[in-house]
Amino acid sequence: MLKNNFIVRFILKDNFLFGLILGLVAPMIGLLLFKTYKFKVFSFRETFQFMILEPGYKTLTVGLSLSLLLSALFFTLYVNSGRDKTARGIFATTMVYGLFILIVKTFY
Numbered sequence: 001m002l003k004n005n006f007i008v009r010f011i012l013k014d015n016f017l018f019g020l021i022l023g024l025v026a027p028m029i030g031l032l033l034f035k036t037y038k039f040k041v042f043s044f045r046e047t048f049q050f051m052i053l054e055p056g057y058k059t060l061t062v063g064l065s066l067s068l069l070l071s072a073l074f075f076t077l078y079v080n081s082g083r084d085k086t087a088r089g090i091f092a093t094t095m096v097y098g099l100f101i102l103i104v105k106t107f108y
Helices: 002-011 014-037 044-053 056-081 084-107
Strands: none
Touching: 014 044, 014 056, 014 084, 044 056, 056 084
């Protein structure tokens, strides 16, 4: 019971740093979900090696762009629940990820 209470309090926290951490972790989880859905038969190493070595980085940018949807989901949940500090942290990291994706798509 105490452990569950701690987890709930941690998730419901309204903190900018927590939002930054959540904003960093959510796209990584989204990218792992993309790998699991799109590249089931390949290992993690083979998949990410292909994504990085593919000319034009098309699969990498598609995977990263789709992984930002999980951040958007968390952002929406935290804004709608009135936890604006956490939402700002999620938004800040989402913007950094988005800028990175834009740079890769534009220049590489």
